[in-house]
Amino acid sequence: MWLIIFAVLTACGVFGGVARAEAPAVAAPAFASDRLSVEVVGQGPDVILIPGFGSSREVWRATADRLRATHRVHLVQLAGFAGEPWTHGDGAFVQPVVDELHRYIAENHLGSPAVVGHSMGALVGLMLAQQHPADVGKLMSVDSLPFFSALYGPTATAETAAPFAEQAAAGILNTPDEAFRTGQARTAEGYSRDPATRVAMIEWTIASDRRAMASAIKDVMTTDTRPGLPAMTTPVTALYAADANGGAPAAMADAMWTREYATLPGVTLIRVDDSRHFIMADQPTRFAELLDAFLAE
Numbered sequence: 001m002w003l004i005i006f007a008v009l010t011a012c013g014v015f016g017g018v019a020r021a022e023a024p025a026v027a028a029p030a031f032a033s034d035r036l037s038v039e040v041v042g043q044g045p046d047v048i049l050i051p052g053f054g055s056s057r058e059v060w061r062a063t064a065d066r067l068r069a070t071h072r073v074h075l076v077q078l079a080g081f082a083g084e085p086w087t088h089g090d091g092a093f094v095q096p097v098v099d100e101l102h103r104y105i106a107e108n109h110l111g112s113p114a115v116v117g118h119s120m121g122a123l124v125g126l127m128l129a130q131q132h133p134a135d136v137g138k139l140m141s142v143d144s145l146p147f148f149s150a151l152y153g154p155t156a157t158a159e160t161a162a163p164f165a166e167q168a169a170a171g172i173l174n175t176p177d178e179a180f181r182t183g184q185a186r187t188a189e190g191y192s193r194d195p196a197t198r199v200a201m202i203e204w205t206i207a208s209d210r211r212a213m214a215s216a217i218k219d220v221m222t223t224d225t226r227p228g229l230p231a232m233t234t235p236v237t238a239l240y241a242a243d244a245n246g247g248a249p250a251a252m253a254d255a256m257w258t259r260e261y262a263t264l265p266g267v268t269l270i271r272v273d274d275s276r277h278f279i280m281a282d283q284p285t286r287f288a289e290l291l292d293a294f295l296a297e
Contacts, residue, residue, distance in 0.1 A: 031107055034087055035100040039075040042068030046110045047295065048101070049075050052119030052144075053216055054205040056082035059118065059197075063280060066288065071295070074113070076101070076121070080212020082204040090211055094120070094219040098127045105135045112137035114295055119144050119277065120216065122238075126225050129234040138235040140294050142287075143277050145260045147224040154259065158222045165221035169214035181206055190246065192278040201278075229264040236261075237268040237294050241275040241282070 031038065039057060041064055049060040057077040064073045078097060080086030088096075101124065105113065115136050117125035122144030129136040145151070149161035175183065184205055188198040205213075240257045242250040253271060261267045270290060275282040 031104050033079075033100045033104070034085075035079050035096050036104075037077045037079075037084065038104060039077070040072065041065075041075070042071055042073050044071040045295070046113035047071045047073050048105075048110075048113050048115045048125075049073060050101075050115065050117040050121030050124055051076065051078065051081070052117075052121045053220065054081050054208050054213060055118070055121075055201070056204045058082075058200075058204075059278070059280070060116075062284065063116075063288070063291065067291075067295075074104075074110075078121075080209040080216070083207040086209035086212040088212070088215070090215055092219060093212065093216040094124060094127070094223060097124050098131060101128055102132050102135055105132075110135075114138050114140070116140040116142065116291065116294075117144065118142040118280070120220050123148070123220060123223065123225070126236075127223070129236075130225060130228040130232060133232075133234055136234050138294070138297065139237070140291065141236060141238040142279055143239060143241050145257070146226045146229060146264075147260065149221050149224075150256070150260050158224045161221050165218045168221065169218045172210050172214045172217060190276065192276050192281050193243070193246075193274070194278070194281040197278055197281040226260070226263065229261070232264060235266065235268075235297070236264060237270065237290075239270050239272055239279055239287075239290060241277060241279050242271050242273050243276050243282075244274075247276045 047067060049057070049064060051057055051059050057075040060075055064075055067073050077084050112134060113136070115125040115128065115138070117123070117139070119142070122141035125136065125139045126141065126146060129139050149156045149158070149164070152161060152164065181202065184202040188202055191201060192198050238257060238261055240253055242248050242253040244250070250271060250273065257269050261269060272279050272283050272286055280287045
């Protein structure tokens with residue numbers, strides 16, 4: 001799957017997704033932010049679900065509906081994505097989200113919740129765990145690397161990735177609307193095997209503010225969390241996709257995830273076969289089993 005993501009980025013494709021039409025968001029009590037909103041459902045131990053680049057919180061709806069009987073689920077929506085307003089121009093994206101999630105956890109007294117992030121959402125979760133270890137009881141990373149631009153090769157650094165990040169951002173900003181939609185439709189199959197998710201991810205990325213997307217992709221491509229991995233004490237489970245028909249071959253995915261997470265103590269790496277980037281949509285039963293085991297630990 002990582003090869004497809006890399007190819008699409010260089011062609012100005014972007015990724016997002018949603019499993020069904022979005023329900024009205026309910027803001028979390030005593031919290032307001034221009035960086036994110038949070039819908040809370042259910043009762044029980046706290047679980048925070050963070051969507052990825054260009055995505056709606058609805059990508060987690062089936063998961064939240066299943067967990068709400070036993071957990072209090074916090075569905076995050078990032079500003080600028082899937083129709084959420086964006087007011088920050090070309091300013092930083094990822095670090096301010098980390099800061100606001102830290103404030104959300106503190107103000108709502110959540111107390112080391114489980115955090116589950118998809119793609120860029122997992123990068124946010126990893127940064128949160130590194131910067132504020134007490135905020136994250138445990139982290140599940142869904143198809144996300146600690147340094148996205150490792151896709152350029154094992155010698156890539158934030159500095160060498162910067163020109164490619166600028167190119168990706170410029171492509172997002174400057175592609176005409178019709179061509180942008182066409183590109184989304186052309187590349188959606190690479191992100192999910194599920195037809196409904198393919199259709200939905202196009203609509204949510206089209207509804208996103210392209211300034212937010214450009215800012216986010218620059219941050220994602222130049223943020224390297226690997227130096228902080230050896231000191232981490234937060235338990236991390238990293239799921240990654242492999243798909244012989246249109247995604248990453250298993251051996252290639254194994255090598256990439258093993259190499260990039262090698263310095264994280266105690267990390268649990270789990271390959272999910274017959275899946276592309278949206279593991280929760282492509283293999284919902286397997287994902288539910290893995291999530292339940294993670295939350296029970």
